[in-house]
Amino acid sequence: MAEIRTLALCVFRDGDRILLGENYDPVKQQRFYRPLGGGIEFGEHGVQTVAREMREEMGAEVANVRYLGAIENVFTFAGDPGHEVVLIYAGDLVDRSLYGRDELVFDVDQRAVWKSLDELRAGRDPVYPTGLLELIAPMPYEVLPAYQRRVADFVDAAGLRAGVESRTLDLVSEVGEVAKEVLKATRYGDAPFDTPPTWEGELADVFFSLACLANATNVDLDAALGGALAKYRARLTARGDAGSGR
Numbered sequence: 001m002a003e004i005r006t007l008a009l010c011v012f013r014d015g016d017r018i019l020l021g022e023n024y025d026p027v028k029q030q031r032f033y034r035p036l037g038g039g040i041e042f043g044e045h046g047v048q049t050v051a052r053e054m055r056e057e058m059g060a061e062v063a064n065v066r067y068l069g070a071i072e073n074v075f076t077f078a079g080d081p082g083h084e085v086v087l088i089y090a091g092d093l094v095d096r097s098l099y100g101r102d103e104l105v106f107d108v109d110q111r112a113v114w115k116s117l118d119e120l121r122a123g124r125d126p127v128y129p130t131g132l133l134e135l136i137a138p139m140p141y142e143v144l145p146a147y148q149r150r151v152a153d154f155v156d157a158a159g160l161r162a163g164v165e166s167r168t169l170d171l172v173s174e175v176g177e178v179a180k181e182v183l184k185a186t187r188y189g190d191a192p193f194d195t196p197p198t199w200e201g202e203l204a205d206v207f208f209s210l211a212c213l214a215n216a217t218n219v220d221l222d223a224a225l226g227g228a229l230a231k232y233r234a235r236l237t238a239r240g241d242a243g244s245g246r
Contacts, residue, residue, distance in 0.1 A: 002081065002083065003083075004083045004084065004085060005039055005082070005083070005084045005085075006039065006040045006084070006085050006086075006087070007037060007038060007039055007040065007049075007084055007085070007086045007087065008037050008038070008040050008046035008047070008049035008050050008053075008086075008087045008089060009034065009035035009036065009037035009038075009050075009086055009087070009088055009089070009129075010035055010036055010037050010050040010054070010062065010065060010088075010089045010090065010091045011035050011068070011088065011089070011090050011091070011132075011136055012035075012036070012062075012090075012091055012092065012093055013090065013136075014099045014114060014156075015156070016116055016117050016118065017114040017115060017116050017117070018035070018114070018115060018117065018120075018136070019035075019036065019093075019104070019112050019113070019114055020033035020034060020035055020036070020112060020113060020115055020127065021033065021034050021035070021036050021110065021111075021112045022110070022111055022112065022113055025077055025078060026078055027076075027078050027079045030125075030126070031125050032125055032126045032127070032128055033113075033115060033120070033125060033126070033127045033128070034127070034128045034129070035088070035132070036053065036054060036057070036058070036112055037049060037050050037053050037054075037089075038053040038057075040087070046067070046087040046089065047065045047067075047089065050062060050065050050089055050091060051065065057106050057110075058104060058106045058112070059106075060093055060094070060095060060098060060104075061093075061094040061095065062091045062092065062093060062094065063091065063092045063093075063094050064090075064091055064092045064161060064162055064163050064166070065089050065090070065091040065163075066089060066090055066091070066163035066164065066165070067087065067088075067089055068088045068089060068090055068135055068136065069088050069135050070085060070086065070087050070088065071085075071086045071088060071129040071130070071131050071132065071135065072084070072085055072086075072129075073085075073086055073128065073129035073130065075128065075129075084129070086129045088129075088132065088135055088136070090136070090163075092161045096159055101114075102114060117133070120133060121133060143220070144215070144220060145220065145221060145222045147211060147221075148211050148214060148215055148220075148221060151208060151211040151212060151215060152215050155212065155215070162212070162216070163216070164213070164216050164217055167209065167212050167213040167216045168213060170209045170212065170213075171206070171209040171210055171212075171213050173209075174202070174205045174206045174208075174209045175206055177202050177205065177206075178202050178203065178206055181196055181198060181199060181202050184196070
């Protein structure tokens with residue numbers, strides 16, 4: 001009797017490219033692409049599956065693996081019906097040299113290739129599971145504000161990619177550093193605030209952390225600021241107060 005398989009697949013991104021396994025359906029005579037990973041074994045979490053599969057199939061270590069979502073995939077391959085529930089993750093390759101290679105060969109007749117998102121969206125060769133490109137919906141670097149691109153370029157060059165959870169904690173930590181500077185400068189509220197020499201650097205750390213979080217979640221900060229200002233103007237017009245209180 002046919003069974004429903006549960007898979008864990010991981011999307012590795014390099015700018016506007018993602019790493020995909022290349023496959024071929026002999027019945028359809030069609031090449032197609034799918035993220036790397038494999039079947040989840042009993043007692044194994046999806047994150048562990050990604051790490052194991054990458055290590056076994058490609059000898060590659062992964063880091064910062066984070067869950068993106070799930071896709072149900074009903075399909076036919078080589079004339080046979082299939083049904084999968086696919087957990088999709090994003091992650092980073094520890095070996096940075098792998099980002100500079102056009103393709104990675106594993107096993108005897110299998111390979112993974114870097115494909116641009118524009119090429120994949122053009123639809124010449126299908127990408128499975130269906131809905132993957134919509135799920136990852138990455139924002140191309142070129143549409144980001146210049147300062148977000150500067151941050152993204154620095155993070156990529158320095159190998160400092162991290163997940164949303166880490167970026168959020170970094171931002172909270174840096175805001176805490178700003179609060180500490182205020183407390184120190186005012187002697188815990190007993191004196192007027194006098195800008196300390198470290199103030200500019202602390203604000204820059206907050207700005208950097210915010211840009212990293214925005215990049216990790218595909219947010220254009222210029223557009224977000226425009227929306228916030230429009231919201232505040234509407235509140236001022238309606239009730240004379242820009243705050244969110246009722």
